[in-house]
Amino acid sequence: MIDLDNVAYSYGGAELFSQVRLSLAAGSFHFLTGPSGAGKTTLLKLCYGELQATSGQVRLFGEDAAMMDRDAVAMSRRRIGVVHQDCQFLDHLPLTENIALPLTVSGREADAEANLGDLLGWVGLRNQAAQFPPQLSGGERQRAALARAVIMSPHVIIADEPTGNVDWEMSQRLLTLLVELNRMGKTVLIATHDMNLIRAAKSQVTTRVLRLKDRRLMQAGGEL
């Protein structure tokens, strides 16, 4: 699905990380951990084509990301559902239109009618459908972001600190949704600081935990 081969990324002349090798196979479940500032969000952005690697090769669905034109990047993003820590909603649109936005920009508005009801029920937001993002709680926003990420039925779900702003109960609920998606065959990559979340996930699904530290990506050790 997504492969990083000997990838490095520098910003302002400073190397954030290098020699990164990562392969997200279909149906796999990965966690990405590491201290703040290690470059987890940057690594995720490389995985969905928002940033270009300074060196090395990033392949999105078999295509070299560096060789993809802007339209091709947009098309690949339709196959990757992204959940941000700050959710990234359009505050002037109601929740339903925000969740349906990936379908809207793909010219598939008609599919929204069919999918939205079930999706809102799945994330438990039926009653909030007409509300606007600023009216939602942190947990509701995260679930809405997850609903938006999966509405296109993407192959890959990438989540950046999805439980960063929610309590333990809500983080468990979000994890359950992500595990369900993985069982449906979706590839999942989650960046998180939350070791409890990782432990909870390991009890439900086979995961691979990666750690980004000292500018290198490695398999996490026995602390888990």
Add this chain to the structure above:
Amino acid sequence: MKFDISRVVELIAGDPQADRAVPPTGFTARLTLFTAGAMAFLAVFAMALSFATGRLADRWSSELARTSTLRISAPADQADAQVRAALAVLETTPGVAAARALTPDEQRALLEPWFGPDLPVEDLPIPQLIEIIEDGTGYDPTGLRARLQAEVPAAVLDDHTRWREPLIAAANRLRSLGWVAIVLIGASTGAMITLAAQAALAANAQVIRVMRLVGARDIYIARAFVRRFTLRALAGAAIGTFAGMFAVWLLPSADVAGGFLTGLGFQGVNWLWPLVIPPLAAVVAFFATRAAALRTLREQS
């Protein structure tokens, strides 16, 4: 390139969802409307100027080209004989349709702007003027001058060429300047709309980022801005054009004196010409916004 009306309809109809996703920014909407309106208003006047000077040039060119003047400057006792001789020469000159000596009243009317009414022209040693009207083929001025020099030495032929040509050239240049002004107005409109579009894109940077994250192509995002600015320019230019046409219509109509400013305006079917300004403004806005949007989106990535 084949003209596809469905593409135009698609543009005007737009994508309501894309429009909803990009919230309108109030100041850019007002700026675009005002700019398009003001520029269209000025364009109407530039167009009116071009048409007026065009008419002037055509009139000078056609009317004055068919007339000329013969001036008889002779002592009083010889004047009548010289006039008769000149008329005789003119009657036998090929290309001359008619020739007649101006009456004292007509000569008095010509001098009235400088000397006032009741000038006793009969008592003054002023030349007698003969008006010559050419037929369709025209006469040979060089040959006529040679004959007059031999038979009517007191006659001086003025075929108006000397002062008519610079006047026509000036009028034609003024007409060209009017069209240049219209082009400059169009370019200024494009520049202002480009700035407004860039401001709108900058104000919506976060919206654009979110749309990209969910897979929106640049052309989809640009389309929302392009349609909005095109319709604003069309509406603003329509208001400005009709205001300009109304203002031109209020100008005094051409009077007998035929002063240039009183002739500024449109005549007949020329009143339809200003109606091309709003669609042209929309076309300018379309291309200006499209270029600005795609360039800005490229730079923002």
